[in-house]
Amino acid sequence: MKLYGYFRSSASYRVRIALHLKDLAYEAVPVELRAPVSAQHSAAFLALNPEGLVPVLSDGAHTLRQSLAIIEYLEEVRPEPPLLPREPAARAAVRGLTLAIACDIHPLNNLRVLDYLRGQFRAEPAAVDAWYAHWVARGFRALETEVAQSSADGRHMYGAAVTLADVCLVPQLYNARRFHCDLEPYPRLRAIGAHLESLPAFARARPEAQPEFE
Numbered sequence: 001m002k003l004y005g006y007f008r009s010s011a012s013y014r015v016r017i018a019l020h021l022k023d024l025a026y027e028a029v030p031v032e033l034r035a036p037v038s039a040q041h042s043a044a045f046l047a048l049n050p051e052g053l054v055p056v057l058s059d060g061a062h063t064l065r066q067s068l069a070i071i072e073y074l075e076e077v078r079p080e081p082p083l084l085p086r087e088p089a090a091r092a093a094v095r096g097l098t099l100a101i102a103c104d105i106h107p108l109n110n111l112r113v114l115d116y117l118r119g120q121f122r123a124e125p126a127a128v129d130a131w132y133a134h135w136v137a138r139g140f141r142a143l144e145t146e147v148a149q150s151s152a153d154g155r156h157m158y159g160a161a162v163t164l165a166d167v168c169l170v171p172q173l174y175n176a177r178r179f180h181c182d183l184e185p186y187p188r189l190r191a192i193g194a195h196l197e198s199l200p201a202f203a204r205a206r207p208e209a210q211p212e213f214e
Helices: 010-021 042-046 067-077 088-109 111-120 123-148 164-177 187-197 200-205
Strands: 004-005 027-030 056-059 063-065
Touching: 004 010, 010 067, 010 088, 010 164, 010 200, 056 067, 063 067, 067 088, 067 164, 088 111, 088 123, 088 164, 111 123, 123 164, 123 187, 164 187, 187 200
Parallel strands: 004 027
Antiparallel strands: 004 056, 056 063
């Protein structure tokens, strides 16, 4: 397997966590997203993913895009340890928590959105940070309430085992800290994140643990 990604991309971070949780060996292929390189716009990368986004997973003859689709593929080819519960309602609940992060919070704070704010609207750094913090706060407020019911042990978003929701939470917390978001109002999410970040698979996936980190 080859994982094309960027060390600080939260979507790439999710896939790295899943690969490590499932003990799957892979070759990391760095894709430099920052200008002036902007390798995601190169002809070579666009041949892999016409969307110009990371991550991309290459597994033999298969080239897969979109982090959640990639992780569900990994779930199917390597079912253990499972990242989704077996019972249908529980699976839907985990997917609901997952999508609240991956579809409601993350896209509005994606690098290309922030770059558009800076370039097209000439937003100052403080305004960009305020935009970022607004969408994090809106999403985390809801999640903080939800995990009060869904977490069985205060260390996982759902039940008492790592799920797909946890895989998405940790990168979002990492980015929120990087953009100086106030996380004090979310003690449950912070406690869950602290536990997960102590696990080897999550630690190995951290941006600072990647060879291209600088």
